[in-house]
Amino acid sequence: MSNKIVEIHESVIETMGRISSFWGFSKIMGQLYGLLYLSSKPLTLQEMAESLSISKGNVSINIRNLLRWNMVKRVWVKGDRKDYYEAETDFWKIIRGVLREREKKEFSQALSSIGKLRQQTKELKRISKTADIAFTEERLKNLEEFIANMDKMVSVFITLEDLKKNFWDLTKKA
Amino acid sequence: MSNKIVEIHESVIETMGRISSFWGFSKIMGQLYGLLYLSSKPLTLQEMAESLSISKGNVSINIRNLLRWNMVKRVWVKGDRKDYYEAETDFWKIIRGVLREREKKEFSQALSSIGKLRQQTKELKRISKTADIAFTEERLKNLEEFIANMDKMVSVFITLEDLKKNFWDLTKKA
DNA sequence: TTAATCGTTTAGAACAATCTAAATATATAA
DNA sequence: TTATATATTTAGATTGTTCTAAACGATTAA
Structure with missing residues (x-):
């Protein structure tokens, strides 16, 4: 991906984080959602942790909350034992x-x-x-x-x- | 006021505090609003601080926020230099x-x-x-x-x- | 002007939330 | 079963928020 598009993604993620904390959810929840929303393929815990430079444990608990609010879905990728996640877009x-x-x-x-x-x-x-x-x-x-x-x-x-x-x-x- | 009615007031105040923090305001803001909402006469900083057992400074900053959101009004009591406050009921x-x-x-x-x-x-x-x-x-x-x-x-x-x-x-x- | 009475601000204490790194638990493949 | 890869939980560190007590400043009354 081009440098410019990566910058745009990061700005969107930042905005989502702000919106999230404004509505009483954690900032990380919003950022994770933004990351998945802009990804054309499902992502793993590891990938998300690296993208946002946060610990895997932190991703784990925040993804669980996103699941609870049906804001993300867990998806299966055949032949891979990692969990993959994608954004609910509706x-x-x-x-x-x-x-x-x-x-x-x-x-x-x-x-x-x-x-x-x-x-x-x-x-x-x-x-x-x-x-x-x-x-x-x-x-x-x-x-x-x-x-x-x-x-x-x-x-x-x-x-x-x-x-x-x-x-x-x-x-x-x- | 009877014991029972005081208890009821305290429960309402507690409930208001909970609602307040749910909607992203501070708990004290909700409690102060509840206190004023149930008072038939305007109250001073001092009175509110005593009622809720919190410091005067704390009341000061939280009342300022309530004023900012037009949730309480400052009212004048003739011949008294204290500030008095009452709840906006609409x-x-x-x-x-x-x-x-x-x-x-x-x-x-x-x-x-x-x-x-x-x-x-x-x-x-x-x-x-x-x-x-x-x-x-x-x-x-x-x-x-x-x-x-x-x-x-x-x-x-x-x-x-x-x-x-x-x-x-x-x-x-x- | 001085003393008294308020309201506001502030420094630091107390508390709460969030995060990381490591330990533990769980699931899969060999 | 054992080894390996992954997810979750936890203890403690970090950070941020909220509170109090005291200092300060402003206003009024004497």
Whole structure:
């Protein structure tokens, strides 16, 4: 590969690293993904470690996280016992997966926490009608409604994207 | 305040801290916001530091960040030289602000980085037509299109929320 | 002006995350 | 089975973040 194209690859990898840490993943995860995304053939742990000048162990744990988020796939190369990896290139599929597992989980957790606490406050209000209990209940009500709405928005997004995907798959088959 | 309601407040504050660090803000920021959100009157630095058992300096820098994101407001209490703070309770307004400043900035930065690199790759392709240059160009094209779409989605969201807000303001005035 | 009361900054401590190199575990081929 | 190639785990080093206590600076009241 020409010098210039190698430079371009490195810049893309750097950018991916920045994006990755911005979204709360590790920098290395983004860089590994960028490396694989720009590679026309699957790569081994060893190759990735050398390309990014990091240890094999570091690649190992970060690749495992990428696998967990379905951002890379492990592929088989016949006659070679090394593991090979390639990038998942369908970004919408990645987003759907991340929203489903990460955001969804966080929203429902927050929703149930706040819901429970609001319930406790309501019960308290039945017993004693003080100003601060009423105030707390009002605030928790608004908070719970907001989180429920965010939760719904994410669900709608996932559903829409799923529909789009299924429709696309159908048109391809037909 | 009763013992029970204090316990509830503490749980909400804890939950807010968790949400905050999940979204890439500091835990203390979330806790401070929670404290103010549940307070029926504005609080001083001193009061917040005592409530959360953290240093005044720590409150100072975290409150400054909350102000930066328009998540809290500084309010004046006549005849008192202390600064008082209260929570911004309009969550959609907060989201709009954060998207506008944080996400927007990140998207346009990524978009311009990748755009430039894609342009360089295109120029390279005019000179020499190797397989890896063509491959790189194809990948960068897809990546750029994806980021542009995300950017558009965020813009649409902000615009819609702004419209909703303006409409609401109008109906209130009428 | 001086004393008192705040808010902010800073130096260093405490803590947490990330990385490497080496050890260990696992899988394949001879 | 044994030897070899590979992946994963781990202990400790490194780095980065966040916190506190104290110093500093600014503002107000006397």
